[in-house]
Amino acid sequence: xxxxxxxxxxLKTYKLxxxxxIVRMYSAEGDVISAVAKGARKINSKFGGRLELFxxxxxxxxxxxxxxxxxxxxxxxxxxxxxxxxxxxIFCEIISKIVLKTQVPGGDSSPLLFKxxxxxxxxxxxxxxxxxxxxxxxxxxxxxxxxRIIGLMPLLKNCSKxxxxxxxxxxxxxxxxxxxxxYGGVLCNNCANSLPVKEILNVSDYRFLYDLFNLKIxxxxxxxxxxxxxKKIYKLIEDYILYHTECDISSFNYLKKLGI
Amino acid sequence: xxxxxxxxxxxxxxFKKLPGIGPKSARRIAYFLLKLPDDDILKLSRSIVxxxxxxxxxxxxxxxxxxxxxxxxxxxxxxxxxxxxxEEAGDVAIIEKTGEYRGLYHVxxxxxxxxxxxxxxxxxxxxxxxRVKKNDVDEIIIALNPTVEGESTTVxxxxxxxxxxxxxxxxxxxxxxxxxxxxxxxxxxxxxISERREI
Ligand SMILES: [Zn+2]
Ligand SMILES: [Zn+2]
Numbered sequence: 001x002x003x004x005x006x007x008x009x010x011l012k013t014y015k016l017x018x019x020x021x022i023v024r025m026y027s028a029e030g031d032v033i034s035a036v037a038k039g040a041r042k043i044n045s046k047f048g049g050r051l052e053l054f055x056x057x058x059x060x061x062x063x064x065x066x067x068x069x070x071x072x073x074x075x076x077x078x079x080x081x082x083x084x085x086x087x088x089x090i091f092c093e094i095i096s097k098i099v100l101k102t103q104v105p106g107g108d109s110s111p112l113l114f115k116x117x118x119x120x121x122x123x124x125x126x127x128x129x130x131x132x133x134x135x136x137x138x139x140x141x142x143x144x145x146x147x148r149i150i151g152l153m154p155l156l157k158n159c160s161k162x163x164x165x166x167x168x169x170x171x172x173x174x175x176x177x178x179x180x181x182x183y184g185g186v187l188c189n190n191c192a193n194s195l196p197v198k199e200i201l202n203v204s205d206y207r208f209l210y211d212l213f214n215l216k217i218x219x220x221x222x223x224x225x226x227x228x229x230x231k232k233i234y235k236l237i238e239d240y241i242l243y244h245t246e247c248d249i250s251s252f253n254y255l256k257k258l259g260i
Numbered sequence: 261x262x263x264x265x266x267x268x269x270x271x272x273x274x275f276k277k278l279p280g281i282g283p284k285s286a287r288r289i290a291y292f293l294l295k296l297p298d299d300d301i302l303k304l305s306r307s308i309v310x311x312x313x314x315x316x317x318x319x320x321x322x323x324x325x326x327x328x329x330x331x332x333x334x335x336x337x338x339x340x341x342x343x344x345x346x347e348e349a350g351d352v353a354i355i356e357k358t359g360e361y362r363g364l365y366h367v368x369x370x371x372x373x374x375x376x377x378x379x380x381x382x383x384x385x386x387x388x389x390x391r392v393k394k395n396d397v398d399e400i401i402i403a404l405n406p407t408v409e410g411e412s413t414t415v416x417x418x419x420x421x422x423x424x425x426x427x428x429x430x431x432x433x434x435x436x437x438x439x440x441x442x443x444x445x446x447x448x449x450x451x452x453i454s455e456r457r458e459i
Contacts, residue, residue, distance in 0.1 A: 012375065013407075018279045044436045049447030053408035078447055083411035086419065093374040100375075250377070257379035260419055 003062040007076065008033055009117050010055050011096035015041065023051050023070065026099055026117055030110020035061050035068040047073055054079050054092055054121055077118075079125035086260075088124050091135045094251050095120055095142055101247045102150065113149050116142065119217050133227060136234045139251075141220055143237045144212040152244050155185025156210055161195070164188045169206055177201040181239050199236055205229045209236075268294070320391070322367040322384055323352045332356075332365060339363045341398040345388065345417065347371060347405060355403065363401070366391065371404065371413045385417070392424060402430040406451075 008025035016022045021040035025033050040047045050057060050073045060072040082088045095117060120142040127134045147153045158165050160183035169177055169186065178192035179185065179199040186206075192198055201209070208225050212233075215223070238249050268290055275286035293301065317323070318330035325331070332338065332352070342363025346352060352365050370383040380386065392400070402417055404410035418428050434452035435444055444452075 044439055046443060048443075048445035049406075049451075050445045052447065075446055080447075080450070083408045084415055086412055086416045089408070089412040089415075090374045097375045251374070254374050254377065254379060257381065258416070259380065260416075 003060060003071070005058065006033060006061055007056070007058050009114065009121070010051060010053055010057065011100055011117075013051065013053060019045075021051060022067065024100060025057075026114055028111060028114050030112075030114055032100065033061070033068070035059075035070045036064070037070040037073070040070075049078075050075050052078070053096075054082055056118060077122075079121050081125045081129075082121070085129055086258075087130055087132055087135055088127065090251065090254065091124055091139055092121060094139065094249055098143070098146060098241070098245075098247055098249065102146075102245045110149075113146070116145050116149065123217065123221070133230060136230055137225060140208075140212055140230070140234055140237055141217065143241060144209075147237075147241070147244075148213065150245075152184075153213065154179075154209075154240060156206075156213065158185070159188035159191055160185030161187055161191040164190075169203075170210055172203050172206065175202050177203070177206045179236070181236070181243050184240070184244065201232075202229075205232055208233050317349070317367075321352075321365045322349070322369060322387070323365055324349045337362075341396060342401065343388075343392070343397055343399075344401040344403050346403050347410070351403065361401075363399075368404075368413075371409045372416055373409065380416075380420075383413075385420070388417075389420070392421065392426065397426055399427045399429060402428065404430075406431075406433045 006027050006029075008027040010023055010025045012024040014022040014024075016036060019039050019041045021037045023033075023035055023037055023040075025035075027033050037045075037047055037051050039045045040051050047070075049055075051070070055075050056077040057073045058076055059070050059074075062069045062071055079092075082092050099113070099117060120138055123138045123141075124135060127138065144153070154160070156169070160180055166186060166188060177200070178187040178189070178195075179201050180187050180191075180195060180197070181199065182197070183191075183195075187195065187198060204226065208223075208229050211220065211223055235252065238251065242248055242250075271290045271293070272283070272286045275281050275289050276283055278286075281289070293304075296304075314326045315324050316326070318325040318333055319328050320333045321330060323330050323332065327334075339362050342361075343366050344355060344361060344363055345366050345368060346355065347368055347370065349367050349369075352367065355361055355365075366384070366388050368383045368385070368388075370378060372378060372380065372383065391397075400417075400421055402414045404414050414430055421428055432455060433448075434455060435441065435448065441449070
């Protein structure tokens with residue numbers, strides 16, 4: 001039987017039968033792989049903790065009739081601080097959910113998504129303990145870059161309804177910038193007036209959104225964002241993802257459920 | 261073409277759904293049953309139905325029981341100030357078999373999972389809280405699986421139970437007995453080192 005090697009990040013695991021485990025992961029080549037690890041749930045399994053959630057692993061996989069079978073796995077990187085901080089766990093789960101529940105087009109852009117998942121898990125892992133704001137900031141980063149990779153990024157320079165080019169909003173002097181989740185971006189004043197449902201952003205909200213698109217993680221890490229803007233943009237992006245990809249992240253509702 | 265008898269094939273298909281039973285074993289069991297006396301067959305089928313009818317969840321710990329309250333929760337000789345939290349009802353039997361524990365249990369019936377939208381109310385955490393608040397409990401032992409999901413649920417439980425001023429412990433984790441160090445992964449060894457103890 002043919003076999004292959006893969007480097008992948010584990011996004012979800014399921015119990016299978018008495019002691020097996022199905023592992024769903026995203027590979028460095030940009031594929032979602034589902035494979036079975038036989039006996040992986042036995043306490044003395046040769047896999048031990050290697051096939052745990054969020055690990056980056058290198059595996060030997062044999063092609064099976066239905067599901068492929070993992071015959072060997074080594075850990076390349078394990079994010080040790082995720083399981084010990086419930087908030088970190090939640091945000092990593094949301095990243096997994098977005099990747100697994102959204103149709104990600106294959107091709108050249110997919111290895112970028114692998115890199116993005118890795119970078120964000122790493123940022124989350126290194127964030128301070130229980131710092132929800134830091135985690136929300138990383139989530140915004142993930143979600144916007146994700147939208148860009150799958151080609152659904154919101155328009156920030158042209159009106160998303162009539163495509164009119166807008167004045168430089170980054171140095172905008174007024175205090176109202178209109179944004180439509182449905183049309184997928186900012187609006188000119190005319191279009192904004194004709195739409196009953198729209199979001200109103202201030203310059204600091206807009207700049208944060210703009211930076212999310214344009215900054216690399218090293219530079220993004222350094223920017224300061226006020227709590228108000230962060231909450232607002234975070235919610236805006238969640239709504240945007242729900243509307244355009246139908247992936248219901250609803251992390252707000254989940255956090256509320258926890259009562260902590 | 262292979263011999264095909266509908267009722268036999270039906271039974272084989274049912275057996276194939278059982279854990280650990282593949283098509284070959286399913287066929288073997290079916291042919292074995294065919295040879296059994298009618299009485300034995302009746303006993304077997306009746307006990308399956310009876311089990312399903314009689315077994316329910318204990319109203320206190322949510323372990324399996326034929327009564328409203330299970331024999332563990334009714335046992336006055338047990339240490340009622342200790343509650344051991346497990347994921348599945350089957351885990352109770354596993355800990356009972358060790359004979360090392362004389363306290364009570366609480367079966368969650370799952371683990372927290374944001375990705376599946378499973379929150380505290382879906383896994384009997386509110387029941388645990390009200391149980392702990394109503395009774396005089398001095399220690400809670402969290403015995404969830406040493407996986408990322410088990411670990412995260414443990415961290416959450418600790419967070420909501422700690423304000424109640426109860427001692428919270430968890431099962432020690434480390435190297436499996438009988439294993440070889442060289443085959444253990446770095447997470448397991450790392451945990452064993454960070455949770456080492458004096459001898
Ligand atoms: Zn317009
Ligand atoms: Zn009970």
